[in-house]
Amino acid sequence: MSKALSKVTKAVKDKREHKGDFVHPGSRDHKRLNRAAIREQRLRQTQAKRKNARDGEFNRLYFFQDAVKERQLPVFTELEIHELIASFIHRDDDERERLRKERRLGRPPTAKENLLKLRLEKEEGEYRTGFHIPDLSDAENAQRFTTWDGTHGSLPLIKFTRIEKKE
Incomplete structure (x- = not known):
């Protein structure tokens, strides 16, 4: 429970202590609690979206950091950078192929297969x-x-820096 919702809940509880625990569905207190709960839910959804975006960015950075650590020379040529980006973009090709082979003939792609395909298309774009x-x-x-x-x-x-694909 967020700080704001807990404050509203405590205030309503303290106010209702002498009247009992019941909060009427049409009362101002009920509306206050409802607004606070909706606000908290919106905040959680926003935080989750930010975390997912940040996780994707960090996964990319960890991949490139591992690649730099594996090499003796820290500097990459332009061709090596393009190869590294291509290997990052196509990192899930084996799994996509495995999922495609496991699928019965005539069946639609699985949700995971669709997600991997969408991520590949997004990164290629x-x-x-x-x-x-x-x-x-x-x-x-x-x-x-x-x-x-x-x-x-x-x-x-x-x-x-931004590296553009050479056609």
């Missing part, structure tokens, strides 16, 4: 217009990125 990644062509920035602690607050220390 982003790659055509400019894929947002840390600047791995700069040695100092690549070093900073390898030591990144995984928090949102330390991201401004890292330079980012």
Whole structure:
């Protein structure tokens, strides 16, 4: 329960203590409680959306951070960056293929298969217009990125760039 809802609940409870626990459905107190509950639900939904977006962004960053840590040379050439982006975009191809093979003939794709396909299309579209990644062509920035602690607050220390797909 959020702080605002708990405050409203406490206020109504304290007010109703001498009258009993019943809150009439048409009363002002009931409407207050209802508004507070709806407000809390909206806040939770917004927080969940932000968290999901942030999780996707962090998964991308962790993938690239692991790739940088695996190499001895921290600097990537332009061709290597494009190969790295392509490997990130197609990371779920094996699973998509496995799900397609498991599906019986004539059956529609599963929900998971649809989600993987939509994510692939979204990331390929982003790659055509400019894929947002840390600047791995700069040695100092690549070093900073390898030591990144995984928090949102330390991201401004890292330079980012947009890489467009070469046709």
